Amino acid sequence: MREMVKKATRESFGETVAQLAETDPNILVLDADLAEATKTSIFRKKFPERFIDCGIAEANMIGIAAGLAACGKTPFAASFAMFSAGRAYEQVRNSVGYPHLNVKIAGSHAGISVGEDGATHQCCEDIALMRTIPGMVVLNPADHYEMQAAVRAAAAHNGPVYIRLGRLAVDSCTQDVEAPFEIGKGITLREGDDITIIATGLLVKEALQAHKALQAAGIQARVIDMHTIKPLDRELVVKAAKETGHIVTAEEHSVIGGLGEAVCAVLSEELPTPVTRIGVNDVFGHSGPAADLLREFGLSAENIEGTVKRILKK
Amino acid sequence: MNAQERKQLQITAAKVRLGIIEGVFHAKSGHPGGSLSSAEIFTYLYCKEMHVDPQDPQNPGRDRFVLSKGHCAPGLYAALAQRGYFDENELQKLRHIGAMLQGHPDMKGTPGVDMSSGSLGQGVSAAVGMALAGKLDKASYRVYTLLGDGEIEEGQVWEAAMFAGHHKLDNLCCIVDFNGLQIDGPVAEVGGPEPIDQKFEAFGFETMAIDGNDFDEIEKALEAAKACQGKPFAIIAKTIKGKGVSFMENQAGWHGKAPNGEEYEAAMAELKKSLEVLEHA
Numbered sequence: 001m002r003e004m005v006k007k008a009t010r011e012s013f014g015e016t017v018a019q020l021a022e023t024d025p026n027i028l029v030l031d032a033d034l035a036e037a038t039k040t041s042i043f044r045k046k047f048p049e050r051f052i053d054c055g056i057a058e059a060n061m062i063g064i065a066a067g068l069a070a071c072g073k074t075p076f077a078a079s080f081a082m083f084s085a086g087r088a089y090e091q092v093r094n095s096v097g098y099p100h101l102n103v104k105i106a107g108s109h110a111g112i113s114v115g116e117d118g119a120t121h122q123c124c125e126d127i128a129l130m131r132t133i134p135g136m137v138v139l140n141p142a143d144h145y146e147m148q149a150a151v152r153a154a155a156a157h158n159g160p161v162y163i164r165l166g167r168l169a170v171d172s173c174t175q176d177v178e179a180p181f182e183i184g185k186g187i188t189l190r191e192g193d194d195i196t197i198i199a200t201g202l203l204v205k206e207a208l209q210a211h212k213a214l215q216a217a218g219i220q221a222r223v224i225d226m227h228t229i230k231p232l233d234r235e236l237v238v239k240a241a242k243e244t245g246h247i248v249t250a251e252e253h254s255v256i257g258g259l260g261e262a263v264c265a266v267l268s269e270e271l272p273t274p275v276t277r278i279g280v281n282d283v284f285g286h287s288g289p290a291a292d293l294l295r296e297f298g299l300s301a302e303n304i305e306g307t308v309k310r311i312l313k314k
Numbered sequence: 315m316n317a318q319e320r321k322q323l324q325i326t327a328a329k330v331r332l333g334i335i336e337g338v339f340h341a342k343s344g345h346p347g348g349s350l351s352s353a354e355i356f357t358y359l360y361c362k363e364m365h366v367d368p369q370d371p372q373n374p375g376r377d378r379f380v381l382s383k384g385h386c387a388p389g390l391y392a393a394l395a396q397r398g399y400f401d402e403n404e405l406q407k408l409r410h411i412g413a414m415l416q417g418h419p420d421m422k423g424t425p426g427v428d429m430s431s432g433s434l435g436q437g438v439s440a441a442v443g444m445a446l447a448g449k450l451d452k453a454s455y456r457v458y459t460l461l462g463d464g465e466i467e468e469g470q471v472w473e474a475a476m477f478a479g480h481h482k483l484d485n486l487c488c489i490v491d492f493n494g495l496q497i498d499g500p501v502a503e504v505g506g507p508e509p510i511d512q513k514f515e516a517f518g519f520e521t522m523a524i525d526g527n528d529f530d531e532i533e534k535a536l537e538a539a540k541a542c543q544g545k546p547f548a549i550i551a552k553t554i555k556g557k558g559v560s561f562m563e564n565q566a567g568w569h570g571k572a573p574n575g576e577e578y579e580a581a582m583a584e585l586k587k588s589l590e591v592l593e594h595a
Contacts, residue, residue, distance in 0.1 A: 028450070049450075052446070054477060055473075055476070055477070055480075057470075057473035057476070057477070059435075059436075059439070059469075059470045060470055060473035060474050060477055062439070063436050063437075063438070063470065063474065064439055064442055064446060065443060066429070066439070067380075067429070067439065067440035067441060067442060067443020067444040067445075067446070068443045068444070068446060068447045069443075070421070070428065070429055070440065070443070070444060071374070071443070071444050071448070071451075072374065072447070073447055073450075090433060091433075091436055091439070094430070094432070094433040094436055095429075095430070095436045095439070098430050099422055099429070099430040
């Protein structure tokens with residue numbers, strides 16, 4: 001078992017891209033004046049000649065990445081999720097998605113946990129936007145280890161990938177996972193038959209905490225880490241629905257268009273099952289310390305625990 | 315260029331124009347105006363300027379072209395057909411279900427198309443990325459992109475221009491088809507993109523304004539672009555929208571409209587006559 005590491009996934013991202021670039025000369029990194037924040041600065045320090053700062057011009061950055069990919073490069077283009085997935089959505093769709101170019105798009109400081117910057121920067125729509133693009137892979141790793149594996153898998157995958165990066169340093173929670181990371185394959189972190197919690201990104205850790213508290217109350221909750229939102233692991237979702245009868249999804253994203261809706265879509269087609277979505281409930285965020293905001297918006301172990309208890313009326 | 319070469323290019327441009335009308339008519343939609351205005355530019359690029367091989371369209375050392383004003387795909391397709399990338403008959407299937415030739419360029423499906431484009435302002439960024447890749451690889455290929463004068467109202471064009479100038483991408487040549495008209499009317503009235511040359515110069519480009527329907531002028535500008543070192547190059551090519559079909563010339567209404575049967579016959583007759591005159595000159 002690997003040791004517990006407390007690190008922001010953006011940092012694990014920056015380190016891993018820089019590591020991969022040692023053996024893959026085609027890897028380039030583009031940023032839009034946020035290298036220190038997205039942690040592509042780690043790559044910049046090691047490979048300054050392969051780092052391209054596009055300035056504060058995200059639309060152009062995505063287009064340049066497309067042109068580089070059309071010439072055989074593997075560009076990683078990073079900015080805040082609000083801008084790489086939000087502002088440049090149409091560039092990602094038309095210049096990267098439609099020609100299915102090998103561009104990796106990183107969306108950092110995603111979700112409400114950007115904190116003090118407030119609503120303009122709290123992107124809770126990136127997963128929804130990116131998953132509508134045909135052929136786009138959408139990854140939302142939970143911690144340091146999963147981010148390392150996700151970046152490697154993204155680099156090995158031939159086609160566009162969106163990777164969501166978090167700002168907060170978080171305790172790792174997948175250090176004891178032995179199965180190799182595979183795009184499109186969720187991981188069952190805890191077994192249980194009373195209910196299933198399907199969580200992604202920052203909320204995986206919270207789901208595990210909730211699992212522990214629920215266990216103390218005699219509830220056996222299955223916990224699935226859904227690091228890939230697209231393609232979604234339909235089989236695992238249906239199996240959990242069949243075996244546990246109720247699903248709770250948890251994500252640091254709008255309840256519209258994210259993991260929750262993706263799970264609902266699978267189940268309504270294959271095995272209609274009640275689903276309760278925990279996420280940002282169609283509202284904008286506001287400024288404040290990340291930890292307080294996460295609690296306020298219900299993106300916490302306590303809320304997952306309470307929600308499960310209400311569902312099971314225990 | 316000598317007289318023979320010029321004549322041959324003019325003949326090819328006339329055939330490109332016939333291909334444009336053929337394609338748009340059979341599609342019952344599409345963009346003849348800006349395709350016709352760019353016929354000489356497409357022809358010169360594919361038949362004289364660019365190092366490309368229709369038998370090896372993915373050659374990594376080839377020159378690249380991005381049609382940033384992607385709606386003028388009929389012109390690009392007609393030029394690609396003339397250059398031998400695919401059979402001319404494909405033009406009659408333009409925009410049809412299952413056809414190779416999409417309404418806007420699709421790099422995955424059409425040999426010779428280097429970048430998918432059509433959402434205005436995006437192609438130029440991809441061209442900048444290709445030029446940057448060439449610099450990083452110390453490759454000798456050049457990258458050409460054709461923009462519309464209405465298209466340059468898109469902010470992304472200037473993000474790309476700032477980047478290209480800042481990075482001194484002298485392997486990049488932007489050509490603006492300055493035909494003066496966009497969908498809603500004259501560009502001078504709708505978006506006011508002029509003065510175009512001075513804007514590119516402010517972003518670090520070397521520029522040249524030419525008559526974009528004149529092969530000698532196109533040659534002069536592209537030679538200047540190749541000779542230019544340390545700066546990207548922009549050619550402001552003044553053209554006539556709808557050029558070659560008298561009733562389409564300088565009419566904003568022919569930006570994105572297909573001719574009906576009668577108009578098709580008239581356009582084809584006029585273009586065939588021009589071609590005949592050239593061939594017998």
